[in-house]
Amino acid sequence: MNVVQSVPVIDVTTQNLVSSALFRFRAGDTVSTRAALDAIRRMDPTCVDSDDDLVELVVMAAIGKTMAVVFDHRSR
Structure with a gap:
């Protein structure tokens, strides 16, 4: 019997955008x-992700690379 596991879909494009945005930081x-x-x-x-979703990805990526995050996106 073949069993297919449910794998969560990861939006690679959005993750690539976040990685590109953080590329110049150390x-x-x-x-x-x-x-x-x-x-x-x-x-x-054309990115349809909300600012909150993108900020979450930025925070996860930045923390994973031992960067600090300033939450200043709502002070526009």
Whole structure:
């Protein structure tokens, strides 16, 4: 009997956008959520993910690379 496991779908494009936005930062740097969102929206104006979803991905990626995060995206 063949059993297919349910695998969560990961939006690789969005993850690539976040990685590209954080590419120039190094461990110990501080990442601005506003700057990251602006970079992501410039790279892909058709991105349908909400700002909150993108910020979550930015935070997870930044923390994984030992970067600090400044939550300044709502102070526009």
